[in-house]
Amino acid sequence: MDRRARPADSGNTLTTRDPAVDAPITTVPRGGASEIDAAVDAARGAFEGEWGALDHTERADRLLAWAAELRDHADELARLESLDTGKPEAFAAAEIDEGIGYIEYYAYLLHGDTDDRVPVGEDTHAYNRAEPYGVAGLVVPWNYPVLLTSWRLGPVLAAGNAVVLKPAESTPLTTTRLAQLAAGILPDGALNVVHGLGDEAGAALTSHPGVDKLSFTGEDSTGELVMGAAAENITPVTLELGGKSPFVVFPDADVEAAAATAAEGIFYNVGQSCDALSRTLVHEDIHAEFLDHFLDAAAEWSVGDPLDEGTTVGPLSSEQQYEKVRDYVEIGRDGGADLVQGGAGLDGPGWFHEPTIFDGVDNDSRLAQEEVFGPVAAVIEFGDYAEAIALANDVDYGLAAAVATTDLSLAHRAAADIKAGTVWVNDYARFAPGLAFGGYKRSGIGRECGAEALDEYRQTKTVAINLN
Ligand code: NAD
Numbered sequence: 271m272d273r274r275a276r277p278a279d280s281g282n283t284l285t286t287r288d289p290a291v292d293a294p295i296t297t298v299p300r301g302g303a304s305e306i307d308a309a310v311d312a313a314r315g316a317f318e319g320e321w322g323a324l325d326h327t328e329r330a331d332r333l334l335a336w337a338a339e340l341r342d343h344a345d346e347l348a349r350l351e352s353l354d355t356g357k358p359e360a361f362a363a364a365e366i367d368e369g370i371g372y373i374e375y376y377a378y379l380l381h382g383d384t385d386d387r388v389p390v391g392e393d394t395h396a397y398n399r400a401e402p403y404g405v406a407g408l409v410v411p412w413n414y415p416v417l418l419t420s421w422r423l424g425p426v427l428a429a430g431n432a433v434v435l436k437p438a439e440s441t442p443l444t445t446t447r448l449a450q451l452a453a454g455i456l457p458d459g460a461l462n463v464v465h466g467l468g469d470e471a472g473a474a475l476t477s478h479p480g481v482d483k484l485s486f487t488g489e490d491s492t493g494e495l496v497m498g499a500a501a502e503n504i505t506p507v508t509l510e511l512g513g514k515s516p517f518v519v520f521p522d523a524d525v526e527a528a529a530a531t532a533a534e535g536i537f538y539n540v541g542q543s544c545d546a547l548s549r550t551l552v553h554e555d556i557h558a559e560f561l562d563h564f565l566d567a568a569a570e571w572s573v574g575d576p577l578d579e580g581t582t583v584g585p586l587s588s589e590q591q592y593e594k595v596r597d598y599v600e601i602g603r604d605g606g607a608d609l610v611q612g613g614a615g616l617d618g619p620g621w622f623h624e625p626t627i628f629d630g631v632d633n634d635s636r637l638a639q640e641e642v643f644g645p646v647a648a649v650i651e652f653g654d655y656a657e658a659i660a661l662a663n664d665v666d667y668g669l670a671a672a673v674a675t676t677d678l679s680l681a682h683r684a685a686a687d688i689k690a691g692t693v694w695v696n697d698y699a700r701f702a703p704g705l706a707f708g709g710y711k712r713s714g715i716g717r718e719c720g721a722e723a724l725d726e727y728r729q730t731k732t733v734a735i736n737l738n
Contacts, residue, residue: 517671
């Protein structure tokens with residue numbers, strides 16, 4: 271692929287750009303309400319037709335065949351993902367491998383799926399049947415296109431729903447390929463992708479009366495709009511929203527290892543992760559030692575061309591994201607925090623930014639409370655356990671958290687006291703298909719991943735048969 275090809279833009283298309291060189295890659299159709307209508311109709315047709323008629327085993331077989339096809343094209347998907355998002359190609363490859371694993375997991379889960387028999391008396395045979403909703407509408411963001419899409423498509427399709435998916439407008443490439451590679455494996459209409467802007471195709475999908483279940487992943491402010499639109503039709507909605515995750519480093523922690531975790535937690539994917547460890551809460555006794563190690567660990571994250579093997583920090587995903595990060599660096603400086611590492615954008619082309627650390631951050635400041643979605647760490651000191659937990663929880667979000675300690679009792683206690691959907695101990699981003707993921711507070715409603723995500727996309731029918 272010529273990275274500098276410059277296709278023409280028009281009112282009916284959207285141009286996707288390579289953020290590493292700030293140049294167009296290609297265009298995709300710009301769908302709106304009528305394309306969403308057509309996609310919902312196609313999904314309904316598949317649900318009431320061939321796709322809906324498949325039993326558990328047949329659906330599992332189709333999903334495994336699709337996953338195998340995706341594995342055969344994993345290198346191509348990784349290259350597309352890297353070009354479209356700017357993430358280092360090796361990271362993209364790992365995320366794609368992981369994403370396909372989620373689709374396989376839900377296929378295997380179907381084999382062990384049973385309807386529950388409920389004992390209500392010898393003269394009654396009663397059970398709960400898990401049934402798909404019908405047509406599921408999915409809206410996803412641009413930060414992990416394949417991984418986040420697989421997290422949703424695995425359980426949604428395994429549950430038996432047909433899908434209309436709206437990817438983020440800035441990262442359409444891999445989602446298009448996922449759907450193309452399903453052709454001939456999933457029946458026509460089972461998986462539909464409509465590209466378009468959020469307030470056009472996105473709004474049309476989330477307000478569509480023909481959609482039976484919605485799953486939205488994105489900013490909490492957009493989540494409010496989606497929930498409002500869903501309320502009009504009483505459509506159940508799963509929301510995966512933003513985060514401002516704390517990393518609590520207790521005084522007994524392995525400080526050097528904790529610093530490495532802190533760096534990974536904020537610099538992986540240039541900080542464009544919903545679960546990024548963007549607030550580093552450090553005990554005052556180890557603060558100076560921790561900071562030394564954190565600066566060293568940050569220096570190991572190497573900014574460069576995403577297609578170069580040694581690169582671990584690519585560009586921010588778009589100019590808009592770059593400008594947002596620049597604004598927050600100013601907000602940090604103006605708020606009186608100490609800039610101790612980085613802080614600068616790099617000369618273009620491309621939207622590169624230095625890994626950045628602010629020390630002495632006030633937890634009430636905008637830098638500590640708002641989602642930057644960039645490589646900007648905020649270090650905050652605490653004096654004792656109660657203060658650490660109060661600071662960790664003193665934020666509107668509750669998606670994830672991490673703690674560093676060598677004391678197992680303290681680890682369990684902190685994990686119970688922190689209000690977040692996931693707590694990692696001496697680790698960051700430990701994901702696996704069997705582990706649920708989702709938010710407390712403004713970080714969302716419902717859970718993705720894990721066995722429970724299958725039930726997020728199906729409803730229970732109770733059947734009671736009088737045996738007399
Ligand atoms: P965004 O809310 O701007 O957009 C997300 C998606 O929603 C895009 O596809 C967009 O086109 C669409 N959209 C925008 N307006 C819409 C509307 N009115 N109706 C329907 N759809 C609309 O978010 P973003 O900037 O693309 O993504 C970053 C955000 O996503 C961050 O807040 C991040 O924390 C969050 N996120 C959360 C998770 C999670 O699992 N909790 C995972 C990844 C990202």
